[in-house]
Amino acid sequence: MCKSAITKGFSAPLKGEITVPPDKSVSHRSLIIGSLTKGKIRISNFLKSADCLATLEILRQLGCEINFLDENTLILNAKNAYITPKKDLYCGNSGTTMRLLTGLLATQNLECTLTGDISLSKRPMKRIIEPLTKMGASIKSNEGKAPLVIQQTKLNAIEYISPIASAQVKSALLLAGSQIPEKRTTVFEPHLSRNHSEKMLEFFGSNIQTFNKDKLFGSSISYTPLIPKDLTVIGDISSASFLMIAAAVIKNSDIILKGIGLNPTRTGIIDVMKAMNADIELLSKDKISNEEIGDIRIKYSPDLKGTTVEGAIIPRLIDEIPAIALLATQAEGKTVIKDAGDLKNKESDRIACVTRELRKFGANIEATDDGFIIEGKNAQKGLFEGNTEVECYHDHRIAMTGYIAGLISKNPCKINDFQWAETSFPGFLGIFEKLSRG
Numbered sequence: 001m002c003k004s005a006i007t008k009g010f011s012a013p014l015k016g017e018i019t020v021p022p023d024k025s026v027s028h029r030s031l032i033i034g035s036l037t038k039g040k041i042r043i044s045n046f047l048k049s050a051d052c053l054a055t056l057e058i059l060r061q062l063g064c065e066i067n068f069l070d071e072n073t074l075i076l077n078a079k080n081a082y083i084t085p086k087k088d089l090y091c092g093n094s095g096t097t098m099r100l101l102t103g104l105l106a107t108q109n110l111e112c113t114l115t116g117d118i119s120l121s122k123r124p125m126k127r128i129i130e131p132l133t134k135m136g137a138s139i140k141s142n143e144g145k146a147p148l149v150i151q152q153t154k155l156n157a158i159e160y161i162s163p164i165a166s167a168q169v170k171s172a173l174l175l176a177g178s179q180i181p182e183k184r185t186t187v188f189e190p191h192l193s194r195n196h197s198e199k200m201l202e203f204f205g206s207n208i209q210t211f212n213k214d215k216l217f218g219s220s221i222s223y224t225p226l227i228p229k230d231l232t233v234i235g236d237i238s239s240a241s242f243l244m245i246a247a248a249v250i251k252n253s254d255i256i257l258k259g260i261g262l263n264p265t266r267t268g269i270i271d272v273m274k275a276m277n278a279d280i281e282l283l284s285k286d287k288i289s290n291e292e293i294g295d296i297r298i299k300y301s302p303d304l305k306g307t308t309v310e311g312a313i314i315p316r317l318i319d320e321i322p323a324i325a326l327l328a329t330q331a332e333g334k335t336v337i338k339d340a341g342d343l344k345n346k347e348s349d350r351i352a353c354v355t356r357e358l359r360k361f362g363a364n365i366e367a368t369d370d371g372f373i374i375e376g377k378n379a380q381k382g383l384f385e386g387n388t389e390v391e392c393y394h395d396h397r398i399a400m401t402g403y404i405a406g407l408i409s410k411n412p413c414k415i416n417d418f419q420w421a422e423t424s425f426p427g428f429l430g431i432f433e434k435l436s437r438g
């Protein structure tokens with residue numbers, strides 16, 4: 001069902017406390033890696049979003065019993081995992097579902113086909129097909145894209161140097177490697193991408209190891225039986241970043257965000273906001289299910305300045321870049337974002353789509369081959385006027401970035417197809433309404 005969101009012109013200040021929604025990456029992994037324990041586990045704070053529900057339905061097709069106790073708590077019983085599915089496994093819009101499950105299913109002695117929606121069917125899958133094929137997998141594709149047809153073969157451990165820092169590639173190979181006895185599979189990447197798979201495999205008792213070698217980041221694994229254990233999902237820093245950035249740019253805002261995952265492979269957004277002069281303070285830190293978590297306070301930040309975002313920090317904030325581009329339009333001076341060419345391969349071509357949509361508001365933003373150049377507020381024709389319509393391109397992060405641009409615009413704006421926000425952030429509008437009532 002298509003639904004649009006409307007912003008009414010300058011938002012009231014955001015005030016109050018919110019527990020941020022559960023983490024999407026960790027929720028996917030809680031089911032996928034949890035199923036490898038072949039036992040019964042309770043998963044608390046699971047994200048019931050469209051993407052994670054795609055993973056959940058597929059695991060049911062593969063023989064897992066999954067029952068919700070309440071909105072965000074479920075029991076996963078993986079005793080019968082994994083049976084040959086009766087029909088295709090539909091991954092919807094979710095790259096994490098398709099790439100991680102391909103790694104896992106390539107080792108399971110069954111035949112299956114993974115399909116996706118129109119956006120996922122355009123995304124590159126060669127990045128996992130090639131290394132998995134080197135391991136001995138048989139994966140047929142539509143010229144490197146979905147649908148992916150997996151056939152029964154026996155896999156061997158390999159050492160693989162990934163040309164890109166991608167947690168989905170790394171996780172696919174580690175999941176495959178986790179099923180191969182004795183010999184270790186090792187994946188190297190040029191920068192450290194999010195390490196939730198490694199942390200969770202370790203949580204369930206895997207023999208995973210992580211190390212540095214020749215300036216590369218390595219992870220290695222072989223089969224060990226995993227021990228079923230109850231798990232709690234951390235809050236999603238990527239969802240929180242929309243609230244953080246909105247509070248920094250909406251006059252007189254002052255909010256506290258609770259339970260945010262603070263895994264250092266995800267906290268690039270905090271480093272960048274601090275470098276841009278945002279008023280952001282860490283209130284407390286804790287650990288839950290082998291992941292760091294904490295509370296953060298963010299206030300309206302009138303003295304934002306431009307910055308350069310490049311290199312090793314990119315994988316630590318890859319999903320936040322659309323919102324960072326918006327933040328940069330409200331800063332003094334130039335912001336340059338580079339080394340982020342993989343943005344073209346996300347749910348939409350985020351370099352083209354962010355540029356196109358922010359320009360509608362009057363932003364001075366230029367697309368480059370691997371990022372953006374954004375001239376800050378002095379180079380714009382004044383405040384965002386609004387009176388515009390944003391398109392989402394099947395991409396939740398474009399939808400939410402457009403909404404925040406609407407909140408700092410003088411006149412109403414319409415964000416079309418806002419249902420896409422549900423991919424990662426169900427309840428987004430309700431949270432903004434609550435915070436703007438104070």
Ligand code: S3P
Pocket residue numbers: 024025026096165166167168169171193194318319
């Ligand atoms: C994810 C990894 C990242 C990220 C995506 C979720 C994951 O993708 O952009 O939203 O859960 O592993 P890449 O691995 O393609 O960089």
